[in-house]
Amino acid sequence: MIKVGIIGSTGYAGQELVRILLQHPDAEIVWYGSRSYIDKKYSDIFGNMFQLVDDVCLGENMDELADKADVIFTATPQGLCSSIINEDILSKTKVIDLSADFRIKDVETYEKWYGIEHKSPEFIDEAVYGLCEINRDDIKKARLIANPGCYPTCSTLSIYPMAKEGLIDMNTVIIDAKSGASGAGRGAKTANLYCEVNESIKAYGVASHRHTPEIEEQLSYASGEKVLINFTPHLVPMNRGILATSYATLKEKVTYDDVKKVYDKYYKDEYFVRVLEKDVCPETRWVEGSNFVDVNFKIDERTNRIIMMGAIDNVVKGAAGQAVQNMNIMFGLDENTGLKLVPMFP
C-alpha cells in the first residue's frame, strides 16, 4: 500500500486526488494538507466525502510528512513546492508537484513568466516532466515529478505526433484553447462567481498566459527546433473540461490516412489516448471524470493547414489523474491502476 500525502488537498485538483485515490487499490491517503482549513474535518468542506473520509486537515510539516508518506503530491500555488523541497525530503519520499515550479527547465524563463524567484533551481534538472505518454522511462526512475499543466497536457498531446514526425511548420502553430471554470481554482474572487462566469465566454491571458513557454518547450523537444507559438486560453461556463483547437501549416501534401498512421504510431498502444474515428471531433463531455485524452485532426486542403483537436478533463488528465498515473509509473504499478474511470455522461 503506497502511503500518500497531499499538500493542498482542498483545491479542486487536491480534492480530485482524494476522489481518485479513495478508489485506488494500492494507495492510502495519510495526510490531508490544507493551510486554509487546518483542524477542520475534510468532509465538512467537501460533502461528497461524508462518511468516506474521516480525517481532519493538517498543515505543511514536510519533515513529518516525508517520514510518513511514500509520495507527496503538492497541489499548491506556484512557488510553494520549490520553497519547501530539499535533499532530505527527496531522500525519504517521492514528490509529484502539480504546480509549475519544475516544469520549465530554463529558470529565467520561469521567473520571467511567473514573476517570482525560483527558490530551489538546483532540482530543476533532476525533475522529470511527467507527461506520461512521452517521458515514461524517465518517470520510472524519478524522485521529483513536474506534473504538466492542464493546457500543456491537452495541447502537447494533440500536436505531438505531427511535431515529432516533422510534418508541420512549427512556426505556424496556433493553439486556441477553452477551459471549464475549475481551472480557475477555488479562490474566492468576484471574477469566478457563478453569475460572472455563467452565460459568457471570453479569452484571457492573450499572448501572455504562463502555459505558453511550457507548451513551447515541449513542442521544441518534439520537433527538435526552437518553437514559438500563439496560445489563447478561454473561459467556458462549465465545471470541467479543456478543448484545444490547434492550427498548423502542413510542410507537404498529406492524406487523412497518412496522418492517421502517424497518430496511431504514437498512440495506438496508449490506454489513455484515444485517436477518434474519421471526422469525429473531440468533445469534453466524452472524457469527463476520466483520464482520457481524445484527439483527432482534420486536413484542410484549401488552406493547406491541419486542425488538431484534443479534449481532456482538466481536473483528471490535466491534474490529479495524470499525477496518479505518474505515481503508478514511479511505483511500478500498471499505469492505469485505479484510473480506469469510465467517463460520466451526462
Add this chain to the structure above:
Amino acid sequence: MIKVGIIGSTGYAGQELVRILLQHPDAEIVWYGSRSYIDKKYSDIFGNMFQLVDDVCLGENMDELADKADVIFTATPQGLCSSIINEDILSKTKVIDLSADFRIKDVETYEKWYGIEHKSPEFIDEAVYGLCEINRDDIKKARLIANPGCYPTCSTLSIYPMAKEGLIDMNTVIIDAKSGASGAGRGAKTANLYCEVNESIKAYGVASHRHTPEIEEQLSYASGEKVLINFTPHLVPMNRGILATSYATLKEKVTYDDVKKVYDKYYKDEYFVRVLEKDVCPETRWVEGSNFVDVNFKIDERTNRIIMMGAIDNVVKGAAGQAVQNMNIMFGLDENTGLKLVPMFP
C-alpha cells in the same frame, strides 16, 4: 460472472447502467438493446464508451436474450416490459424493470395514472418493489424487480423513518421535488432543448404527476394508513440530481435528538443512506455520480412542522445504481459491489 442484458441501453438510465456495469467486478454486459439504434455501434452514440465498448446495438428478441442473460434490465418506456414479459422468460432469467410497470400493486391505479392498459397484471403481485433499504429480504428471492422511480426513491427514503415511527401526521405530507434535466429522458423534444431548459425553473405535472401514487403507496406501507400527499416536481437547469423537500406536521413535540435517533435507527447501517450532521442541508452536487442518498431534517417549532430533505443522483440511486444494487442483492453479492462510486465534484 453475471451475464447482463439491457433493453433500452441508449437512454440516459441505460447508458448509466453501462457505465456502472463496466466497472462492476462480477458482471458482464452481453446485450446492448436499443430499438432506435439497431446495428449501430454503441460507442458511436456515446463517445465516452469509445474503446471501452465495441458492441453494436441489438433489438428486443427476448427469447434469445433470456437464454443468454442471467438478468435483464429493461430501461424502457412504460408499458414495454409488461408487454414482453412471460413465465417462460422469468423461468430462465431475472428481470429488473426500471419502468413503472410493476411498481404499483393496484392495477386500476396504474391504468388511471399512466393512461395505458397493463398487459401482464398476473405478475404484479410477484414483482418486488426494489427499494433496497426497505425491501431487502424480498428482493433476495425475487425473479422480477420493479425498480423504484427517481422521485419516489428520494422522497420515500427521506420521509420513511418519520412515517414508520408514526411521528408525523401523514395527511399533511407535502413533497416539493426538484430534478435535473436527465430525468426528462433523451427524446428529441423542443421542450428539452438546451435553450428551453437553461436559465429557468418551472413546476410541472402539478397535482397530477405519475409518481404520486407510487410515493403514496410506499408511505402507506410505512405508516400503516392510507396516505394522500401533494407532490410537485420541478425541472432544474442541471444534468443530474434530485432534491426533495418534504413538509409534515409533527404529531407531538420532538427534539432534534429524538428525530436523529429515529433516522439513525433505520439508516446507521445503510452504506448508501447518509444522515447528514445537524443543520447540514443535502445538496445534489455531493451525491453526483454516486449511489448515495443524503438525508436530513429540520424541526420548525414555530409551525410544529418538520422539513425533511433528501438528495440523490437521479440517474444512479434514482435509476441505474439502484437497479445494480438490486442485482447485487438478487445474486447474493455484497450490496455495494461495483457501487462504491465516490461522488464527483465539481
Add this chain to the structure above:
Amino acid sequence: MIKVGIIGSTGYAGQELVRILLQHPDAEIVWYGSRSYIDKKYSDIFGNMFQLVDDVCLGENMDELADKADVIFTATPQGLCSSIINEDILSKTKVIDLSADFRIKDVETYEKWYGIEHKSPEFIDEAVYGLCEINRDDIKKARLIANPGCYPTCSTLSIYPMAKEGLIDMNTVIIDAKSGASGAGRGAKTANLYCEVNESIKAYGVASHRHTPEIEEQLSYASGEKVLINFTPHLVPMNRGILATSYATLKEKVTYDDVKKVYDKYYKDEYFVRVLEKDVCPETRWVEGSNFVDVNFKIDERTNRIIMMGAIDNVVKGAAGQAVQNMNIMFGLDENTGLKLVPMFP
C-alpha cells in the same frame, strides 16, 4: 427629469437599476455610489455599460447627494440605510431602500431575525412597504419606501388574493421557493463560485430565513389574522429568477372558475401581474429581464389543497424594477414608464 442617486450601484441590484434607468425616459442618474469602487470608472466594472456610462463611482456623502438627487435608491446591505437616514435628508429627497431596514414594522422582530440593532426606528412607521400592487395609494404620498424583498414579492403576490378573500387556512401555508444565484449577491465568497453553484440545488436557511417574518407580516395584513408559515428558499444554478410554489388547505370546496375570478379581481388591471391561462405553470424564463409577475394556481381535489405558483425576475420585480415602479408612483408618472421591458428569451 428625475435626478437619481444610487448608493450601492455595483451590486447586482444596483447595476440593474442602472440598466433600467438608462432606458427610462424621465430619469437621469446623477450619482453612482459604491463604497468598494470609489474613483473607479463604472464601465470598468460592468463592461456592458461601456460607452453608455462615463461616470466614476462615488462614496456615500448623503448630504451632498440629498441636495443633488430627487430620489435616492439604497441598494446596500442591511443596516446601512437606517444608519444614514435622517429628517434632513428626507426633507430634501425621497428614499427608496432596497434593503430590509424598513420592511418590518415590529422593530424587535427585525432585530431578532437580522441580528442587528435598528439605527433609526423612528422612521419605521412612516416607511411604506413598496409592494406596488397592494400599497399603491400610500406609495404616492411616501417619502421613504421599503422596497420589498425578492422572495416576499413573489410569494405574497402569488398568495395574496386567496389570503385576502379568506379562502385558505392561513395556518397551513407552506412556501417552497427557488432562486437564481444573483440573489446571493456579488460578494466574493467560495460558496458562490461558479463550480460550487453549478450543477446542484440545495435548500438553505431552512426555518430560519430572514424573509419569513416579512412574508408573514404581509400575509397577516391580507388575511386579517396572525400568520405563521413555513418558508424554504433554494439555490438554483441560473443567473436570474425566483419561482415560489406555495401550498395551502382550502377552507371550502372551490372550482377553478371560482378561484380564477378571485385572481382576476385583484390582478386583471395590473400591468405587471399576469394570471396565466388554465394549467399553464409559471416559468422564470418567461419573465427574465422584465418586471412581470406570472402567477397561477392548481386545485388538488384529492388533498383539498391549492398550489399557488409565482415567477419573477428577482433582480427586476424582486429588486430594481419594483424600485423604479415605486419611483414612478411617487413622482406621478405612469406606473410602467420605462418598465415595459419585454422578457428576453432564450
Add this chain to the structure above:
Amino acid sequence: MIKVGIIGSTGYAGQELVRILLQHPDAEIVWYGSRSYIDKKYSDIFGNMFQLVDDVCLGENMDELADKADVIFTATPQGLCSSIINEDILSKTKVIDLSADFRIKDVETYEKWYGIEHKSPEFIDEAVYGLCEINRDDIKKARLIANPGCYPTCSTLSIYPMAKEGLIDMNTVIIDAKSGASGAGRGAKTANLYCEVNESIKAYGVASHRHTPEIEEQLSYASGEKVLINFTPHLVPMNRGILATSYATLKEKVTYDDVKKVYDKYYKDEYFVRVLEKDVCPETRWVEGSNFVDVNFKIDERTNRIIMMGAIDNVVKGAAGQAVQNMNIMFGLDENTGLKLVPMFP
C-alpha cells in the same frame, strides 16, 4: 408606422425580432408567420409574450403578406426565401432575408457549400449584403437585404479594419469562433438537448462550415484580394453569444497605438461597434441582449501576429437586431431606433 411581416417567427431569431419590434417606436408587426404553428396563439408558444402579443400564427401567403406589409423578414431555413421571392413581391414590399440565400454573390459557391439549388439567382446581384457598418449606403436604396450570418458578422467586423488597411497577411487569417446554443436553432434534435450540450464544448463543421465562404467573400472585398481562411466554430453551453478569436500575421511591425488608430478610424462613430480599452478582452456577457459588437486586439511581438477578438449577441447583432438595423436604414430612420438596448447582466 412601418408594417412588418415575419416569416419564421417561431424560431429563435424570429422570436427575437418580435421582442425587438414590440419595443420599436416606429414599427408594428402585422403578420406572425410560422409553418409549424399555424392557428396557434403566438403567446402559447412563447410565454414571455403573454398579454403582449394576442395574434395567432399564420402561414406563408406571400401575396397577401406583400400587400399588407411594408417589409418582410424571412427568418427561415436556407432555400425558403429564394423559392418564394419574385419581382411582384419586391415591387410591393421590401424583404430582409435572415437566411443565407442572398449572401453569396457566386451562385456556384452557394450551391456547393449549401448543397441545394438556388431558386432565384436573378436577385442575387440586386441583393445587398446587410452588414450595416460597411454597406450602409447601398442598404438605403435596397429592396432586398441579405442579412449577414452570425459568425460572419462577428468575424468580419473584428478583422475588417486590419484587412481594409492592408496591415495583415490575408492568407494567414484563422478564425476560431465560439457560439451559444441558440445558434443551433429551435429544431427538436437529440444533439441539441439540454443534457447533450450542457457541460461540454466541441468544434463542429471543421474546415467545412457554410459561413466560411461568406466570411471569405467579405474579407476579399475589404482587402481587395482573394482570401482563403480557416474558420472553426465551436458550441458553448450558454444560450446566447458569439466570440470570435482571430489570428493573422502582421505585414510589418506596428504598435498598439498604430492599430488602435486604425480601429478608431472605422468605428469611432459607429454606435454599435465598441472598440474596448487596451488589454480588455471582449466577453459575450457584456453584449447580451444588445446590438453591440465589442472588438479589441492584442499584438504578439514574439510571433509577429495580431489576435483580433469580437463579441456579439448572436440573436441580436448576429440576426434580429442587425435585421432591424437594416430596416431602420432602409426606411430612413435613425439607425439605432428601437435598438438602444442596454446589455443585460447577469
